[in-house]
Amino acid sequence: MLIRTIHPIHVLFFETKTSLKELSQHVRHVARKIYQEAVRNDLEITGPVYWVYEGADGNPETVFSLTIALPVSPSEKILNSEFKTKFLEEFNCVTEQLFGDWNGLGKVYGSLISDIFSGNKTLSGKNREVYINMDFENPERNITEVQIGILN
Structure with a gap:
């Protein structure tokens, strides 16, 4: 189990309430629009796309942020945009990278949660997925870092 502290990260972001059942409606097009806005506003892009989940519990019906x-x-700069900027707060987590298709995310989450409980750590209720490489044509080339928040 790799435990890490992720320092605050300044981001251009989109926020919504959704469920795992409805999550697919945000795939691809939201990130693309954020990239376009960053370029349009001459913002220096400093990392890959993050998906931050707060309150997701694995139940497809649960609404979360x-x-x-x-x-x-x-x-x-003042952005003339539907997106805003902020700092993602410091984040204590356990982390593992998934190399390949996102169908393997459930296994990664299960393994990390098992490690958290066996290490007597407590879940924070926040998770992140960092999309280091997204290849929609060849999903075996995806590289995704899963970060599950823990309390100290």
Whole structure:
């Protein structure tokens, strides 16, 4: 079990309430629009797309908060955009990378949660997925880092 502290990250972001059942409606097009807005506003992109889940419990019906975020350098610019900027807070987590199709995410989450409980750690209720490489044509080339929040 790899335990990490992720320092605050400045992001351009989108937020909504959704459920796992409805999650697919945000795939691809939201991140694409965030990238377009970052470029349009001359923001320096500093990392891959993050999906931040708060209150997701694995039940497809549970409504939770979803943030889709793109790390960008802080800027004095006022964005004329549907997106806003903020800092993602410091995040204590256990982490593992998934190499391949996102169908394997459930196994990664299960393994990490088992490690958390066996290590006498407590879930924070926040999770992140960092999409290091997304290949929609060849999903075996995807690289996704799963970060499950823990309390100290």
